[in-house]
Each structure stands twice: as C-alpha cells, then as structure tokens.
Amino acid sequence: MNFEYQVEGGDFSHAGSTSSAVKRIMKQLGVDPAIVKRTVVALYEAEVNIVAHAYRGVISVDLDEERIRIVLDDEGPGIPDIGKAMQKGYSTASPAVREMGFGAGMGLPNMQSNMDELKVDSVVGKGTRVEMTNYFVPKNG
Amino acid sequence: MKREEFLRLIKGKVVSGADCEEQDVEHVFASDLMSDVLTIKNADNLLLITGLCNMQTIRTCEMAEVKVVLFVRGKKVTEEMKELAEENEMLLIETDYSMYRCSGILYQAGLPPLY
Numbered sequence: 115m116n117f118e119y120q121v122e123g124g125d126f127s128h129a130g131s132t133s134s135a136v137k138r139i140m141k142q143l144g145v146d147p148a149i150v151k152r153t154v155v156a157l158y159e160a161e162v163n164i165v166a167h168a169y170r171g172v173i174s175v176d177l178d179e180e181r182i183r184i185v186l187d188d189e190g191p192g193i194p195d196i197g198k199a200m201q202k203g204y205s206t207a208s209p210a211v212r213e214m215g216f217g218a219g220m221g222l223p224n225m226q227s228n229m230d231e232l233k234v235d236s237v238v239g240k241g242t243r244v245e246m247t248n249y250f251v252p253k254n255g
Numbered sequence: 256m257k258r259e260e261f262l263r264l265i266k267g268k269v270v271s272g273a274d275c276e277e278q279d280v281e282h283v284f285a286s287d288l289m290s291d292v293l294t295i296k297n298a299d300n301l302l303l304i305t306g307l308c309n310m311q312t313i314r315t316c317e318m319a320e321v322k323v324v325l326f327v328r329g330k331k332v333t334e335e336m337k338e339l340a341e342e343n344e345m346l347l348i349e350t351d352y353s354m355y356r357c358s359g360i361l362y363q364a365g366l367p368p369l370y
Contacts, residue, residue, distance in 0.1 A: 130314030215289030
C-alpha cells in the first residue's frame with residue numbers, strides 16, 4: 115500500500131495531519147499499538163521538522179505486512195551538519211517553532227529511538243531526505 | 256485518582272470530552288515542551304499539565320496517546336483544539352491555577368510523577 119501527502123512549510127495549524135492519517139491507517143490494519151505509537155511519534159517529529167524548517171515537502175508511505183517505510187523529502191535550507199543535528203539539545207529552530215513546544219533539539223534523537231532504521235541525507239540549499247522504517251516483527255526472530 | 260477528585264482539587268473546568276470514558280489518573284507529567292511529551296513511553300492513565308495551549312499540544316497528545324490534558328493559568332482552549340480532542344476522545348481541562356500550584360496539590364494528594 116502506498117500513500118503520499120503534501121506538507122507546507124510554516125503551516126502549523128495542519129502540522130501533524132499526515133501523522134494522524136497514518137496513525138488511523140495503521141490502527142485500521144491492526145498493527146501492534148506499540149509499533150503504531152513509535153512510528154507516529156517519529157513521523158510527527160519529522161513532519162514538524164518540515165513545517166518548521168522547510169518550504170514544502172512530500173511524505174511517502176509504503177506499508178506492507180512486514181513493515182512500514184516512510185520517506186520524507188523536503189525542499190528547504192538543508193542540514194549543514196547532520197552529526198550535530200543528531201545530537202540531543204542541538205537546534206536551529208526559530209522562536210516561532212519554540213512557541214509551538216518544539217525546537218529543543220530532541221526531534222532527530224527521538225526519531226532514531228522510535229524507528230528500527232533511520233537515514234538522513236541533506237544537501238545545503240536544496241533540501242533534506244529522511245528515510246525511516248519500522249518492522250512489525252523482529253527482523254532476527 | 257478519580258476525575259471528580261482531581262477536578263475539585265485544582266478547581267478544574269472540563270471544556271471538552273466530558274462524556275468520554277471515565278479514566279482514573281495514576282501519574283502526572285508537567286511540561287510545555289512537546290518534544291519532551293513525545294518521549295513518554297507509556298502514557299496510560301497519565302495527566303499532562305501544560306501551559307502550552309495550541310493545536311500542537313493536541314496533536315502531540317494524539318501521537319503520544321495522552322488522554323487527559325490540564326491547561327493552567329487560565330489558558331483558553333480553541334474550538335479547533337476541541338474538535339481534534341473530541342476525535343481522539345481526550346479530556347481537556349482548564350484551570351486558573353499555575354503549573355507549580357497544580358503540580359504541588361496533586362503531588363501532595365498522592366499522585367506520583369511519571370519520572
């Protein structure tokens with residue numbers, strides 16, 4: 115199953131609507147609630163990142179019986195130092211983003227702790243691609 | 256702790272979800288930082304106390320499975336927030352008391368912190 119969602123940068127009133135839709139679909143399909151929660155928490159952090167930092171983005175969801183794979187592609191300023199961005203407490207968020215309760219430098223580390231696989235690629239001045247996967251059954255067993 | 260009891264203690268007014276399923280509160284987390292709320296592993300029977308009153312508060316609680324939210328210092332929940340909360344069967348409460356005061360009262364009444 116494939117789904118695609120458009121996300122607008124700066125549109126805080128709709129930030130989270132994609133995560134909400136994905137949560138609904140996963141619940142309807144009967145995915146383990148603990149995996150649903152981990153996935154949508156990570157997705158929501160990633161979705162807020164697009165709204166907070168990018169001009170626009172596309173979220174593609176690929177779901178089958180074994181796993182959910184989500185790719186977030188955005189057009190935006192990119193991340194100059196991904197290593198730094200992965201560190202807890204590092205943030206370049208604007209005051210507006212902080213007013214929304216984000217921007218404490220916890221997003222990427224929290225995404226990592228909730229997904230089985232997370233890959234972040236970025237080109238400064240162009241945009242960022244986040245690929246993340248959760249498996250419904252343990253990969254090794 | 257029963258809903259009626261903590262509402263009485265913190266002089267809370269239910270503004271959304273009055274008819275959603277009764278749920279006892281067993282522990283409390285207080286934060287204005289939604290990223291912090293998103294790190295909560297188990298939000299069963301959790302009460303969130305917050306001064307952050309916007310759509311992202313409700314979205315965050317939707318993702319983190321937080322079902323009871325107390326807004327402090329007279330913050331007013333908007334209609335848009337109420338709609339989203341209703342879809343997710345959340346109980347939203349407003350109080351004029353501060354975060355510190357609510358935390359102190361509920362702690363003293365025996366509700367333990369999450370961490």
